[in-house]
Amino acid sequence: MSGPLRLPPRLRALCERIPACEGLADIACDHALVSLSCLAIGRAQRAIAIDIAEGPLHATRARLGESMPLGLTLRQGDGFALQAGEAQVAVISGIGGAQMAALLRRDRPRALGVEHLLLLPHNHAAELRHALAETGWQVTAEWLVAERSRLYLGLAAVPGQMRKLEASEADFGRLAEDADPVLWQRWQATELARQARVADARRSAGR
Ligand SMILES: C[S@@+](CC[C@H](N)C(=O)[O-])C[C@H]1O[C@@H](n2cnc3c(N)ncnc32)[C@H](O)[C@@H]1O
Secondary structure (H helix, E strand, O other), X not given: OOOOOOOOHHHHHHHHOOOOEEEEXXXXXXXXXXXXXXXXXXXXXXEEEEEOOHHHHHHHXXXXXXXXXXOEEEEEOOOOOOOOOOOOEEEEEOOOHHHHXXXXXXXXXXXXXXXXXXXXXXXXXXXXXXXXXXXXXXXEEEEEEEEOOEEEEEEEEEEOOOOOOOHHHHHHOOHHHHOOHHHHHHHHHHHHHHHHHHHHHHHHOOO
16 A cells, blocks of 8 residues: 555544654554554554454454555554554544543553654543643644534643643643634634533532
């Protein structure tokens, strides 16, 4: 396989931000499109596509058949299922922010030699930002991508000390500085409405 793959906008924006590396970990890979794309354009020399379920790995193996790239490893595993030094860059896309936070706290990817994280959580960004700060990661960029009717948030982080976040910083991170202003307004409105719904539900439950 050679040349760029056709990717949905959220994955295209993610892949554009992946630094060139020898080893890429594509965690929660499902179809392994991120791995395949990075190998096809030479962004990564090797890619380890990890999924907790065998089904997606089996489907990817069957889909690729003989065109499976040499540098691709399909691995069944939970989270950062890596040997130390195997990957300098790790991507997690398409699971929730709270689940990503739990993986960061449990697996400690810095100790495995991961130097760049790129994350595309479905939700719970504040929980994820707290976990990054607690486990020694500094967010270097945040972006928003519109795909169909939905907005997707992306975060890039490198090892570094982040101070404990105030609640408002955890809610919106660097988006006001980094994101496209039109998408940022849309995101802010959606997020504030969501927070109001949560507060209402808590009030009704007497908490
Ligand atoms: C919605 S797909 C995301 C696919 C792709 N990364 C994307 O963003 O389009 C979520 C995948 O995450 C996998 N998954 C969920 N929890 C996981 C974990 N702890 N470790 C590895 N994979 C996981 C699921 O099996 C599923 O294939």
